[in-house]
Amino acid sequence: MSQRKNRFLYDFFRDPAAILGAAIMIVFTAAALLAPLIAPHDPYDLKTVELGDSLKPPAWEEDGDPEFLLGTDDQGRDILSTIIYGLRTSLTVGFSVMLLAGTFGVIIGLLAGYYGGILDAVTMRTADTVFAFSTTLLAILFLGLFKQSGVGIVILAICIADWVRYARTMRASVLEVREEAYITAAKATGANDFHLLLIHLLPNALPPIFVIMAVDLAAIIMLEATLSFLGVGVPITKPSLGMMIASGKNYIYAGNWWLIVFPGATLVLFVLGLNLLADWLREELNPRIQRSR
Amino acid sequence: MLTYLTRRLIQGVIVLLAVSFVCFIIFRYMGDPVISMAGQYATAAERDEIRKIFGLDQPPYVQYWRFLTNALRGNFGISYETRLPALGLIVERIPASAELAASAMVFAFTVGVGLGVLVSANPRAWLSRAVMAGSLGGISIPTFLIGIVLIMVFAVQLGILPPFGRGETVKLGNWWSTNFLSLDGLEHLILPAFTLGMYQLAVLLRLTRSGMREVLTTEYIKTAWAKGLSPARVVFKHALRNVLIPVVTVAGLQFGDLIAFSLVTETIFQWPGLGNLLLTSLYESDQPVIVTYISLVAVFILTINIIVDLLYALLNPKIRYG
Numbered sequence: 001m002s003q004r005k006n007r008f009l010y011d012f013f014r015d016p017a018a019i020l021g022a023a024i025m026i027v028f029t030a031a032a033l034l035a036p037l038i039a040p041h042d043p044y045d046l047k048t049v050e051l052g053d054s055l056k057p058p059a060w061e062e063d064g065d066p067e068f069l070l071g072t073d074d075q076g077r078d079i080l081s082t083i084i085y086g087l088r089t090s091l092t093v094g095f096s097v098m099l100l101a102g103t104f105g106v107i108i109g110l111l112a113g114y115y116g117g118i119l120d121a122v123t124m125r126t127a128d129t130v131f132a133f134s135t136t137l138l139a140i141l142f143l144g145l146f147k148q149s150g151v152g153i154v155i156l157a158i159c160i161a162d163w164v165r166y167a168r169t170m171r172a173s174v175l176e177v178r179e180e181a182y183i184t185a186a187k188a189t190g191a192n193d194f195h196l197l198l199i200h201l202l203p204n205a206l207p208p209i210f211v212i213m214a215v216d217l218a219a220i221i222m223l224e225a226t227l228s229f230l231g232v233g234v235p236i237t238k239p240s241l242g243m244m245i246a247s248g249k250n251y252i253y254a255g256n257w258w259l260i261v262f263p264g265a266t267l268v269l270f271v272l273g274l275n276l277l278a279d280w281l282r283e284e285l286n287p288r289i290q291r292s293r
Numbered sequence: 294m295l296t297y298l299t300r301r302l303i304q305g306v307i308v309l310l311a312v313s314f315v316c317f318i319i320f321r322y323m324g325d326p327v328i329s330m331a332g333q334y335a336t337a338a339e340r341d342e343i344r345k346i347f348g349l350d351q352p353p354y355v356q357y358w359r360f361l362t363n364a365l366r367g368n369f370g371i372s373y374e375t376r377l378p379a380l381g382l383i384v385e386r387i388p389a390s391a392e393l394a395a396s397a398m399v400f401a402f403t404v405g406v407g408l409g410v411l412v413s414a415n416p417r418a419w420l421s422r423a424v425m426a427g428s429l430g431g432i433s434i435p436t437f438l439i440g441i442v443l444i445m446v447f448a449v450q451l452g453i454l455p456p457f458g459r460g461e462t463v464k465l466g467n468w469w470s471t472n473f474l475s476l477d478g479l480e481h482l483i484l485p486a487f488t489l490g491m492y493q494l495a496v497l498l499r500l501t502r503s504g505m506r507e508v509l510t511t512e513y514i515k516t517a518w519a520k521g522l523s524p525a526r527v528v529f530k531h532a533l534r535n536v537l538i539p540v541v542t543v544a545g546l547q548f549g550d551l552i553a554f555s556l557v558t559e560t561i562f563q564w565p566g567l568g569n570l571l572l573t574s575l576y577e578s579d580q581p582v583i584v585t586y587i588s589l590v591a592v593f594i595l596t597i598n599i600i601v602d603l604l605y606a607l608l609n610p611k612i613r614y615g
Contacts, residue, residue: 125304131549132594133590134547134549134550134552134553137552137553137556141575141587144572144575144576145575146323218433225437229557230437230560230572252441252444253449267438268430268433268438271435272430276429
């Protein structure tokens with residue numbers, strides 16, 4: 001086990017793309033967690049936001065104000081601070097969906113893969129259908145119809161379809177692991193189902209889920225931004241990268257590029273970091289592809 | 294094969310029934326149809342009359358049955374906003390959406406698969422590495438951001454392409470209007486089609502490459518090389534054919550995504566298609582239009598799925614459905 005762990009770390013530190021991905025992920029998560037400490041302003045404290053400061057360009061431009069490094073938006077909020085607070089929303093939604101949909105999907109996939117039969121047939125047909133309708137489309141419809149906006153309901157809307165990814169992957173993985181000799185051996189020793197599922201199957205079938213988690217987190221963060229951009233996501237009282245870009249779109253002809261470029265770049269960089277990490281994990285955990293060293 | 298087809302059709306019908314049930318709930322219980330039809334200021338007597346005329350006073354299962362039979366006849370009711378039949382409003386928007394989606398798919402497919410083959414044939418070339426890095430960027434940029442950046446660069450900064458709308462269209466027959474037959478229409482199509490195609494392109498490219506990577510190491514490809522066949526023949530005739538089956542399948546099964554992202558694209562470019570209509574209807578709580586949209590999209594997605602599954606079975610000799 002420790003040898004395997006060493007190999008894992010060894011591979012990791014030899015892959016610049018993986019290190020870059022992890023670094024982006026760590027820096028952005030830390031910024032989001034420490035937002036009140038490191039953000040120069042509190043963009044949602046109405047006492048400190050002044051309309052007179054609105055639409056200031058970044059500090060290095062002409063007319064820039066050193067107090068607002070990346071400029072201000074049309075309400076006079078500091079762009080840098082809003083981005084940092086917006087990352088908080090992205091991460092809250094991202095991790096909540098990942099944990100909720102992930103747990104649910106893994107349990108369903110585990111049971112469907114192990115027991116098979118009608119449970120398997122019904123869940124997998126449901127999964128096919130939900131997948132065909134697309135997470136994005138279902139979330140837009142759900143939120144558009146309910147009209148209640150809030151971080152919780154956005155999380156719920158994404159979960160409706162997102163668990164499917166985990167359930168399918170888990171099921172496929174369980175089907176492979178189920179045939180291994182140690183499972184047969186455990187069965188022969190008279191282990192009960194609960195013990196078998198939890199102690200033997202779950203841990204051994206889990207690795208592919210880690211890849212899905214990284215890919216999924218990236219997808220959820222993009223989806224949350226898309227929903228907020230369309231106006232069906234988090235409420236306007238919450239900072240969100242998608243909403244920043246949507247309001248920047250109104251000034252697209254006025255030449256206020258910083259309203260879109262900075263939140264947009266943050267979003268892309270964050271998702272790119274996660275995808276780099278996911279790519280590395282996929283190759284690392286895939287026994288079929290020999291990594292070229 | 295026939296049993297398989299029947300089973301798939303029965304499954305499809307079950308899903309459609311479920312969808313119709315959800316639609317009925319939306320139509321009947323999300324927002325009050327009586328107020329939507331009679332207006333905010335109608336008296337209690339007027340409301341009762343509306344309720345009676347539209348049968349909204351009858352038990353729910355009677356209402357559901359009528360909703361279902363009407364829907365099967367293509368009668369989805371009248372839009373609350375425009376007072377026109379909901380189906381007509383939807384059908385009118387189909388050409389715009391279909392042309393945008395088709396252009397995006399053709400673009401994504403040719404460029405995506407083409408680059409995927411190129412990259413897997415020369416994996417060590419610096420250009421291949423650049424393409425792969427680019428594809429990672431492609432799946433990391435959300436569709437709405439691609440659209441906005443394209444507008445910023447090509448419409449606002451350079452001023453060479455129009456930022457929104459469908460431009461000039463040419464009428465074909467009774468109801469189809471096309472973008473393909475006028476220069477202005479084509480110019481308007483470029484940015485939205487590129488935006489919508491970008492995500493699919495990156496996904497197809499990555500799928501083709503990983504498929505090729507596995508197939509190129511198999512014995513029959515080694516045999517093909519050993520026979521002295523030309524590289525083009527090995528790559529395109531022997532390898533790509535087998536890779537394309539899963540690629541087409543995945544692309545077909547992700548049709549819902551294409552519809553979702555065309556909704557986003559249409560919003561950004563104010564493209565007068567279905568997605569744009571849906572979003573407006575959602576804002577206005579125009580339930581009949583929403584319900585029609587959902588029903589048609591459901592039928593469409595299920596049909597595509599069944600066709601893709603059957604094609605997969607026909608193309609792949611390893612699979613026989615009993």
